[in-house]
Amino acid sequence: MWIFHRPPGHARHDTPLDTGTIHAGGVSVRTEHHTGLDRAAGIRNSEARGRRTWSRAIHDHVGNVPQAVDGPPPAEFLSAEQLLARLRPWVVTRDSIEPDTRWYTHARVVAPGLCEVLALDLDDSVLTLTDDALAPLGGVVDLRTHALDNLRALPVDSHTALHGPEGLRFHVMTGDSFFTSSRVLTADELAHDLTGRGLGPDGALVAMPNRHQLALCPVDTVHGTDLLPTLRCMTAFTADHxxxxxxxxxxxxxxxxxxxxxxxxxxxxxxPEFTHNVEFEVLLLRLAGNGAAGHF
Structure with missing residues (x-):
C-alpha cells in the first residue's frame, strides 16, 4: 500500500475560483497552492538550473513521493462498513503504482499513462489498496461498483464556468478532495451536477490537470464550428494548471x-499534438455540417 498525504499548509478549496477568462493566448484563472515545507528552501538552494527546475524538484518531493503510513493500518481501527464507506476509485498516473504493479492487478487502464486503482479516502490522505488488502472486503467487481457510488456522492466544492468569445464555454470543478479529478469516471452524473442535465450521446471534452481540478465541456453545448476552438482553450488551460x-x-x-x-x-x-481519431473526426464533420470544422 502507498499513502499520499496532503502537504502541510496546503490551501483548501473552500473559496470558488474567480470567473475565468478565455483569450487568444490561453485561459486565465486565479488559483493558489501552498506547501508550507521547510525543506522547500533547501531544494531550491540545491538547484542551480533555474526557477522552473526548483518548482519541479519541489513538486516531485511534495506531490509524487509516497510516504510511509504513520500509525496502525486503517483496517485495525475501522470496521468493514467504515472502510467501504471510504472506498473510492482513484485515477492516477501509471508510474504512481510502479514498480509494485504486481500488487495491483485490479488496476484498470483508463487512458494512455493513466490507471484507476481502488483507494481509501482518509480525508487528509489517500491509501491505495493492494489486491490482498481488498480481498477481505469482497470481489473487485462489486467493490468497484460500490466505490463508484461513493464517488458520485461527493459534493461539488467549487464550480466555475469559463466563458470566451462567440459562446465558447467550459466548466471547471475544483475541490479539496484528492478524488476531484477522478470524478471523470462518472462524467455523465457530474455533468448533471454542473449543468443540470446529463451528457448527450456525443459525450464531453474533459481534462484532469491535477487531482484537485476537472474541466468538462459537454459536446452538445457548443456549436459544431466552436468545438475545436474550445478544445484549444481547454488545452491551454490544462497545460497551465x-x-x-x-x-x-x-x-x-x-x-x-x-x-x-x-x-x-x-x-x-x-x-500540443492532436491525436487523430476517426470517430472524433466524423463527429467534427457532422457537427460542422459542411465538413469545414477547422484544423487543430
Whole structure:
C-alpha cells in the first residue's frame, strides 16, 4: 500500500475560483497552492538550473513521493462498513503504482499513462489498496461498483464556468478532495451536477490537470464550428494548471464518450499534438455540417 498525504499548509478549496477568462493566448484563472515545507528552501538552494527546475524538484518531493503510513493500518481501527464507506476509485498516473504493479492487478487502464486503482479516502490522505488488502472486503467487481457510488456522492466544492468569445464555454470543478479529478469516471452524473442535465450521446471534452481540478465541456453545448476552438482553450488551460501543480494527473485533453476516455491532445513539453481519431473526426464533420470544422 502507498499513502499520499496532503502537504502541510496546503490551501483548501473552500473559496470558488474567480470567473475565468478565455483569450487568444490561453485561459486565465486565479488559483493558489501552498506547501508550507521547510525543506522547500533547501531544494531550491540545491538547484542551480533555474526557477522552473526548483518548482519541479519541489513538486516531485511534495506531490509524487509516497510516504510511509504513520500509525496502525486503517483496517485495525475501522470496521468493514467504515472502510467501504471510504472506498473510492482513484485515477492516477501509471508510474504512481510502479514498480509494485504486481500488487495491483485490479488496476484498470483508463487512458494512455493513466490507471484507476481502488483507494481509501482518509480525508487528509489517500491509501491505495493492494489486491490482498481488498480481498477481505469482497470481489473487485462489486467493490468497484460500490466505490463508484461513493464517488458520485461527493459534493461539488467549487464550480466555475469559463466563458470566451462567440459562446465558447467550459466548466471547471475544483475541490479539496484528492478524488476531484477522478470524478471523470462518472462524467455523465457530474455533468448533471454542473449543468443540470446529463451528457448527450456525443459525450464531453474533459481534462484532469491535477487531482484537485476537472474541466468538462459537454459536446452538445457548443456549436459544431466552436468545438475545436474550445478544445484549444481547454488545452491551454490544462497545460497551465498541470505545470508545477501538486498532484499532477495529466496535461492531456480527452473525449469522454460512452464511458471511454480517448486522448485527443497530447502535451509532452513541446507543441500540443492532436491525436487523430476517426470517430472524433466524423463527429467534427457532422457537427460542422459542411465538413469545414477547422484544423487543430
Amino acid at each position: 498541470f505545470e508545477d501543480a501538486v498532484g499532477q494527473v495529466s496535461p492531456d485533453v480527452y473525449w469522454w464518450h460512452g464511458g471511454t476516455l480517448t486522448r485527443l491532445v497530447r502535451q509532452d513539453g513541446g507543441e
